[in-house]
Amino acid sequence: MQNGSAASTLALTMLNAGRYPVPVLGKVEVLHDPRIQLGDAVRVVDTTGAQLDTLAWVVGTRTTFTSGSVPQQTLTLRGTSYNGVPLDTGLNPDGARISSSGGAVASLMSANIRTGTTLTLAAADTRAAIVSGTNQSSASTQFQVSGLAAGAVCTATAAYKSATTANTATFVYRFLTVTPLT
Structure with a gap:
């Protein structure tokens, strides 16, 4: 630069x-x-x-x-540019494509929310996008985070896990979207 x-x-x-x-x-x-x-x-x-x-x-x-x-x-x-959320009813952006190396084993994707260096909301299974099985499936989740101050610098970091340590969880096409509610 x-x-x-x-x-x-x-x-x-x-x-x-x-x-x-x-x-x-x-x-x-x-x-x-x-x-x-x-x-x-x-x-x-x-x-x-x-x-x-x-x-x-x-x-x-x-x-x-x-x-x-x-x-x-x-x-x-x-x-060439972002087009926003699809306009037709019932069509939403695809969620993450998630799969597991084990048959009925769950793979989970959640997020840690930080304000500065302080953990505001920890990743949790109850807020996670969850898929079980070896076939890649699309999943998404959404949740509201309260208590954030206007103008504060916040960071959302994806958190991934498999329900068991014996299996591998695979995550592709994943993204986090933060929408401020004013």
């Missing part, structure tokens, strides 16, 4: 990238267009499902041919 302004801009950009994740859309079937290349910007419009109208970058492309039919093209897209 050459100066404080550039460092501040970079830090804010990195903070927002983690705070407001952009959508990744996989296996988007489109009419075959050989001009589409990696890095192209495309507009995604979905008026039914997720109600998207956004720009996205092409980060993957796959073209398949079947004898006697037209080529099929499938794209993997990454949004």
Whole structure:
């Protein structure tokens, strides 16, 4: 970094990238267009499902041919910006994908909340996203944290565990979202 302004801009950009994740859309079937290349910007419009109208970058492309039919093209897209919570009723962001190496063994993900260095709320099984079994499943949880002061610096840190030490818990696509209630 050459100066404080550039460092501040970079830090804010990195903070927002983690705070407001952009959508990744996989296996988007489109009419075959050989001009589409990696890095192209495309507009995604979905008026039914997720109600998207956004720009996205092409980060993957796959073209398949079947004898006697037209080529099929499938794209993997990454949004250019955060789009907020989906608008249609009942559709929420996917939770963490959690699985266990043991059949009926629970895997848990909770969070520790700190104000400065003081532990305000410890991770607890009663507030955890919990999945049992070896198949990866999506899970999420939400809870309200009271007693936080406006303007205070708070940190939410994920806490993971397996219900038994003999098994391994696997966590992917995990994130924490903090929404201030004013």
